[in-house]
Amino acid sequence: MTSSLLFDNIYKYIFLKNSVLIQPGEMQNVFHQILLKYGFAESKAKKLAEVFTVNTVDGVYTHGVYRFPRFIQYIKDELVKKEAEPSFVSGFGGVEQWNGNLGPGPLNAIHATERAIQLSQQNGIGCVALANTNHWMRGGYYGWLAAKKGFAFIGWTNTLGIMPAWKALDGRLGNNPLVMGVPFNDEAIVLDMAFSQFSYGAMELAVMKNEELSVPGGFNNEGELTKNPAAILESKRPLSIGYWKGAGLSLLLDVLASILSNGFSVAGISKQKSEVSLSQVFICINLTRLSNYSSIPAMLKNIIDDYKQSVPDGDAKIVYPGEGIVQKRNKNMKKGVEVLKEKWEEILQL
């Protein structure tokens, strides 16, 4: 959350001078046309344009508008196969293995989420393990997708190795984002978190702005914890959340994603030239079949009410995961999205 707040502040800083205001409908249309131009079938272009726009409108610009040119580059380089579709590998009860066939990560992930929902409708719980897929952009998209349809969601992906094991110097762990979501008040509570304290993107932007990180984000070359983003970019020792704890959890998520999907582990992904052929897990739980289904909204209200009664430190606002997303979405839908002018022009020239 702080990481995206950090982005927000930096963008505001830069944008005051040099931004354009793009309406979500216009953005989606631009993405759609570009995807068609690069050979996507109509239905795929439409879905992908929607994912990149929703991610942007929800405030996750790094995995929306600012990621779009790189996605197109991956298509040009045929690292992402624009025509590939996920194929069924094997299944037993509520568990299925699918092969993403190196297709577009968001399309594979939407398919896997929807299939996990179907499996949970039949089996109470559904688990789709997806091998050979590509970057899903923003994991929260799939948490929101499932939760807005009324399902509980737990999903994660592995990634390139960028984070050292605890007490190690070289980055052999992925930041392996984990997503958990439940429906709440016509919206959702959705957690979407990676296991490094800050992303490389967040640290690069802090360097640009000549600012310290809000909390220690890694080790410098002398092995000392530091808030200096440049020192961490140099040492390549970003910190796993909770030190040994987040490092361990990252390893277990990779282990599960790769063995359940029969896909590449972080080690396998890291041996390739680009970050492709990821392994992901999508678990959905059918809430409608629980004995307490009708009382879940009241239970959630009680939990969030109690959480909100927290005594804040000064004038801090206590927000639950996903709450800030709704606020950003509402603002961006109303006012449009501020986009760095040169980045938008780069997109228009694709």
Added chain:
Amino acid sequence: MTSSLLFDNIYKYIFLKNSVLIQPGEMQNVFHQILLKYGFAESKAKKLAEVFTVNTVDGVYTHGVYRFPRFIQYIKDELVKKEAEPSFVSGFGGVEQWNGNLGPGPLNAIHATERAIQLSQQNGIGCVALANTNHWMRGGYYGWLAAKKGFAFIGWTNTLGIMPAWKALDGRLGNNPLVMGVPFNDEAIVLDMAFSQFSYGAMELAVMKNEELSVPGGFNNEGELTKNPAAILESKRPLSIGYWKGAGLSLLLDVLASILSNGFSVAGISKQKSEVSLSQVFICINLTRLSNYSSIPAMLKNIIDDYKQSVPDGDAKIVYPGEGIVQKRNKNMKKGVEVLKEKWEEILQL
């Protein structure tokens, strides 16, 4: 892991002066007889004695031998109902809700794990949500139980609220331990972690030893991050791992545990006089039905081999979650367990 290493060091320090060496068989027998004396049925006494002994032998003394007197006190106070058994509430496909009826946490948790295994044998994946249960002692026990039987395991519990939400001052989040396990080399890879950076027990022992924490473990009364355990015990602001991230994950685990089980949330538990009536989730995945079942051992070997090739910081040893447990177990099984003399005498007098 560092938290239990911390305990180890402290125990060694104290024990040099005043410890007794207890053989695992003797310890289990003592626990067994005491449990019978307090009215447990033979089979329950046997199982519970085994759990407390295994936890101790595995090096998790705080949730083994040193927790045993408190467990007996909860029995005396009838906070834990010695005759209660878990009862089926509802089920659909691979998901079942059970009521723990305030019975002994470890027995309920073993039942739930074994039931989740059965459900996964029928459905590929099984999920048991357990309400009205009690402290499961050491979550890793159930991860090892499932993994040693060949299943992948994901489970968690909620707890009393002891950890503030991010930017809050009062402890409304549980430390909500999360366990993940997979079979590995006749043993297992098992992660067992809580979402506070250090437990209150670890901080109390650091105070006793007049030592700093290895990393910042919370905020002092001035709102500054500190390694001073006494300052954190005073402020009651232990740090969630990864700051805002672990706080968010703790909230989501509580949300899922309570709505899936129809049990108390952290807020509900915290309103009681004691930490009872917890909510837990046990998910098992049937690996034998995966298309790649026979190649899973080789996949895991590749992952761990790569992990072990990490460049260590100095002479640090890079261990995977659960690796240290096996080492401690082997040592304790061979040499016996050193127990603080006055604690062992307290147990003998129960």
